[in-house]
Amino acid sequence: MEYQGLSKKALSVLRVNAVIGVAFFVLGAAVASVLLFTGGFKLAAVLVAAAVLILAVLYVAIVPAFRFKRYKYLISDDRVEIIEGILFVNRTIVPIDRIHQIDIARGPIDTAFGVGKVIVTTAGSVARLRFLELDKAQEIAEQLNTVVGLKIRGGENK
Amino acid sequence: MFSTPSRNHPSIVIERLFSVIFILLIVAAQGMTESAESFLLIFSAEFWRDMFSQLASGRFEVLLSGAGVLLLLVIILFFAFRVWSKTFFYIDDLNLVVERKTIFKKLSRLPVAGIANINIEQNILERILGTAKVKIDINSSVTANQTDFIFVLRQVQAQDFKQALLSAKQGVSGEDIVLAQQHEQERETVISFSFIDAVRHKLLNLPAAQIISAALLLLPAFIEKFIPDEAVAEAQTALEAQPAGEGSVLAFVAFLAFAYVASFVYGVLNISNYKLERDGRNFYISCGLLKKSNFTFEHNKINAVIVKQSLLARIFGYYYVEIAVIGLGNEQKESPQLCLYTDKASADRVLATCAPDFSCKGERIGCEKPMLVSYLVCVFLITLPALACIPLFSFGFVVPIAVLVIGAVAAVLSYKNKSIAYDEDVFGYSSGVFSKKRVCIKYGDIQLARAHTNFFYKRYDVQRICVNILSSLQLTSHKTGCFKTEHYENVASRVVAAADTSDRL
Numbered sequence: 001m002e003y004q005g006l007s008k009k010a011l012s013v014l015r016v017n018a019v020i021g022v023a024f025f026v027l028g029a030a031v032a033s034v035l036l037f038t039g040g041f042k043l044a045a046v047l048v049a050a051a052v053l054i055l056a057v058l059y060v061a062i063v064p065a066f067r068f069k070r071y072k073y074l075i076s077d078d079r080v081e082i083i084e085g086i087l088f089v090n091r092t093i094v095p096i097d098r099i100h101q102i103d104i105a106r107g108p109i110d111t112a113f114g115v116g117k118v119i120v121t122t123a124g125s126v127a128r129l130r131f132l133e134l135d136k137a138q139e140i141a142e143q144l145n146t147v148v149g150l151k152i153r154g155g156e157n158k
Numbered sequence: 159m160f161s162t163p164s165r166n167h168p169s170i171v172i173e174r175l176f177s178v179i180f181i182l183l184i185v186a187a188q189g190m191t192e193s194a195e196s197f198l199l200i201f202s203a204e205f206w207r208d209m210f211s212q213l214a215s216g217r218f219e220v221l222l223s224g225a226g227v228l229l230l231l232v233i234i235l236f237f238a239f240r241v242w243s244k245t246f247f248y249i250d251d252l253n254l255v256v257e258r259k260t261i262f263k264k265l266s267r268l269p270v271a272g273i274a275n276i277n278i279e280q281n282i283l284e285r286i287l288g289t290a291k292v293k294i295d296i297n298s299s300v301t302a303n304q305t306d307f308i309f310v311l312r313q314v315q316a317q318d319f320k321q322a323l324l325s326a327k328q329g330v331s332g333e334d335i336v337l338a339q340q341h342e343q344e345r346e347t348v349i350s351f352s353f354i355d356a357v358r359h360k361l362l363n364l365p366a367a368q369i370i371s372a373a374l375l376l377l378p379a380f381i382e383k384f385i386p387d388e389a390v391a392e393a394q395t396a397l398e399a400q401p402a403g404e405g406s407v408l409a410f411v412a413f414l415a416f417a418y419v420a421s422f423v424y425g426v427l428n429i430s431n432y433k434l435e436r437d438g439r440n441f442y443i444s445c446g447l448l449k450k451s452n453f454t455f456e457h458n459k460i461n462a463v464i465v466k467q468s469l470l471a472r473i474f475g476y477y478y479v480e481i482a483v484i485g486l487g488n489e490q491k492e493s494p495q496l497c498l499y500t501d502k503a504s505a506d507r508v509l510a511t512c513a514p515d516f517s518c519k520g521e522r523i524g525c526e527k528p529m530l531v532s533y534l535v536c537v538f539l540i541t542l543p544a545l546a547c548i549p550l551f552s553f554g555f556v557v558p559i560a561v562l563v564i565g566a567v568a569a570v571l572s573y574k575n576k577s578i579a580y581d582e583d584v585f586g587y588s589s590g591v592f593s594k595k596r597v598c599i600k601y602g603d604i605q606l607a608r609a610h611t612n613f614f615y616k617r618y619d620v621q622r623i624c625v626n627i628l629s630s631l632q633l634t635s636h637k638t639g640c641f642k643t644e645h646y647e648n649v650a651s652r653v654v655a656a657a658d659t660s661d662r663l
Contacts, residue, residue, distance in 0.1 A: 078654045079650075087612055087613060088611070089612065090610055091609040091621075091646075092607075093607045093653070094605075095654045097657065097658045098606070123628045124606075124628035124634055125606040125634070
């Protein structure tokens with residue numbers, strides 16, 4: 001089976017998340033710049049503001065694209081596999097028969113863009129398939145529910 | 159017995175609020191004994207009328223007086239005893255039911271089949287009062303870091319309650335009660351430890367950081383002879399010039415030393431007379447002189463076995479065995495030990511007797527070099543800020559050199575101690591810097607396997623492996639060093655192929 005990537009909608013969500021993430025840094029830099037400027041360090045204020053703005057723009061422009069390209073997942077008969085990350089890449093494998101619970105969750109930004117995440121819970125850990133289109137998330141959740149249901153019924157028949 | 163609603167022993171109120179009662183009594187006594195006359199006034203009705211009228215007019219600062227604190231204590235105790243009087247528990251056919259009928263009502267139904275551990279504990283107060291604590295844990299990683307249910311009963315009642323729960327549990331599982339009783343009578347002692355062994359265990363468990371710190375503290379006395387006399391005299395004069403500086407430093411050090419020794423002695427007394435027994439179904443651990451603890455858990459509840467050696471233990475050739483059992487000893491971060499520090503032969507015997515399924519016969523695979531490189535880079539980055547110490551004082555250059563040397567030694571030791579091994583049934587890994595640990599986990603107990611990599615590791619096709627098991631927080635996640643991707647693939651495929659054994663829980 002082949003790994004699947006994310007849809008284009010996910011890229012928009014990633015960009016919005018990136019904007020929200022850097023907004024706090026930009027705000028902090030703005031405050032620092034104002035303080036430096038009023039304190040007489042005009043050049044330093046301009047440099048700080050310019051540097052943070054440039055970095056923020058680069059971050060929003062480049063990082064979401066990297067995350068989008070890197071994010072892959074695989075649902076097979078025996079496992080759920082998730083690969084994600086930018087500089088530090090995580091590859092998570094959850095055996096299907098360890099899954100106890102499947103949830104679909106959406107935050108306000110996910111709802112606005114029509115995406116959601118599937119949360120897979122085992123006895124001792126949690127894994128998340130994020131930035132999935134809603135119908136895809138439903139499909140995956142139903143597929144996993146069927147497998148888990150078969151496992152429980154198989155256990156009862158024993 | 160216990161089929162009708164029962165209450166906890168009323169001393170549970172004192173136990174739960176002991177620290178609050180103690181502090182409030184101290185504050186109240188201090189407030190009232192400032193003036194003997196004000197102390198006697200609390201027995202007059204006029205005093206209380208005056209206090210309540212001040213409270214009614216909004217002058218709440220009166221609560222800070224000794225009498226006010228005493229009033230607060232009485233109110234707290236009243237509500238605590240009310241909660242106690244309205245809290246019941248009983249065992250029906252299949253469930254342990256705990257019901258609280260206060261304003262905030264709660265009804266908990268715990269299927270007895272879901273009970274993982276039933277442990278009995280007695281602290282000093284409980285031994286004086288003749289009571290004991292029954293601690294019940296269920297198989298849930300959500301509540302793995304605290305005991306799920308605690309009951310305080312008379313000592314005999316506590317034993318009866320435990321037996322009633324075990325009988326109900328065995329009845330649900332279909333096990334013959336007679337067979338269960340027979341198993342219990344066939345109890346054999348696997349290993350036992352005396353008071354001296356407990357002292358040895360605590361001494362060997364001294365952290366490497368403490369030993370190194372002690373050595374570094376003694377180092378100035380050793381190198382003092384190389385420092386010019388004028389510098390030493392100058393330092394002594396500066397110290398003596400501080401107002402009461404030397405005296406307060408000595409008092410602080412003495413307090414720290416006393417606190418440390420008291421903690422050490424308390425720890426020794428809590429693990430004295432440590433004994434591990436087993437029968438056909440369960441393990442039984444009992445220990446403690448001041449606080450007597452009894453742990454009971456089934457053979458198949460062990461999720462991982464950890465063999466540990468501290469720095470001193472590695473020097474003297476001792477080992478101790480910890481286990482990951484959900485719900486066993488997690489509240490005060492107690493280590494779930496199978497045995498205390500003992501020699502290799504005894505440790506191997508305990509492992510062969512109690513956890514024979516956890517031996518890994520796979521070949522040892524050493525850590526890959528990119529891990530060492532990343533460690534040395536971290537050491538270099540940590541040393542950079544230490545360079546700022548050089549201009550601060552005469553021997554400031556010692557700090558970055560010490561950081562660099564200790565960091566490099568730790569990096570090399572950590573790299574050399576990291577390894578993995580796996581066979582068809584068990585995954586094992588070892589790690590540690592000055593101390594060392596070896597962990598063995600069965601594939602069926604692994605809930606999730608994760609590989610971490612970055613642009614540097616990817617170039618050498620290596621990854622860090624992390625596996626999660628069902629356990630308390632400190633033993634849930636197990637991370638290894640850097641190994642080739644093929645090893646992660648082999649381990650992951652065995653994890654996926656192995657049947658889920660959390661069903662047995």
